[in-house]
Amino acid sequence: MFAARYVPGKKELSLVDIPKPTPGPLDVILKIRAAGICHSDLHVLHGEVPYKETFTMGHEACGEVVEKGSEVTENYSAGDLYAVHGPNPCGHCNYCRTGHDNLCNDPSRTFIGLGQDGAYAEYLKVPARNIVKVPKGISPEIAAVATDAVLTPYHAIKTKGGVGLGSKVLAIGLGGLGMNGVQIALALGAEVTAVDLKDANLEMAKSFGVQNVLNSKQISSLQPLSFDVVVDFVGLESTFKDAQNFVKPGGTILLIGLGSAQVPLTTATAITFETKVQASFWGTHVEMQELYELIEQGKIKPQVQTAPMKEVNHWLHELEAGRIKSRMALLP
Ligand SMILES: [Zn+2]
Ligand SMILES: [Zn+2]
Incomplete structure (x- = not known):
């Protein structure tokens, strides 16, 4: 599958072909429908956040569940949209259990698309607990940018x-x-x-x-x-x-x-x-559910432009140059 990957030391993402991910027992595989680009991507590419590993970038993800792990009990319908809670919390540390999962301090967790594979790809593997159902009527691009910019x-x-x-x-x-x-x-x-x-x-x-x-x-x-x-x-x-x-x-x-x-x-x-x-840092799983309701009710109208995902490097340059008006989502 297509993926745009961060390689330590490189100032641009590498556009490559990599194997489609397979789910672990508690994971789902999302077919990506939209992925938001963000200034955090630029901070990484500028070396301000010194990741040592290569990974697929993209921490604002929306997609459809196309596969699930053996221990995932939830059922997913084709066509339903799910957004990813990017902080990717562990679900069992003190912070996670008290509703502060944006501050999860499990040493083994990393953010989606920042330290581990993210959404600038055709498919994304993510723990089933860290996706949120997107109400019908909200577009993939709005759902994607909302995971961070809202x-x-x-x-x-x-x-x-x-x-x-x-x-x-x-x-x-x-x-x-x-x-x-x-x-x-x-x-x-x-x-x-x-x-x-x-x-x-x-x-x-x-x-x-x-x-x-x-x-x-x-x-x-x-x-x-x-x-x-x-x-x-x-x-x-x-x-x-x-x-x-x-x-x-x-x-x-x-x-x-x-x-x-x-x-x-x-x-x-x-x-x-x-x-x-x-x-203040990012947000929690529960807040994500709340904000999709506000978007559904028309109380928040996130502004978003879209472009083909393969143009990711071009649009990251545009973002850096301040030429993106509000937010931008890439479509595979
Ligand atoms: Zn971001
Ligand atoms: Zn945790």
């Missing part, structure tokens, strides 16, 4: 940020995650202000119902210390500084963006105002 902001904003009815939320950055994030905050009943450098993104946010939008250049016109929750989707020194300026005393900064390796915290202000800085 799940990550959903976990951050709802679970870690406690955003709810009447929360005043400032969203910094309207890329793939940010554009979904503002819709999630709205669905939770928040009053949302969004800032971005691109006016087109601001227009789109407005069309989703965001109450206040403004260009990042005008951010100083906002009232300092006035937001319950500030979501930094960018994670640069400058955006994290803005987050500290606009979060209210006792409020929460949600750090999601990996824009720079470090961000500075102004200790005197953070201490005086008891600012909570909450980092």
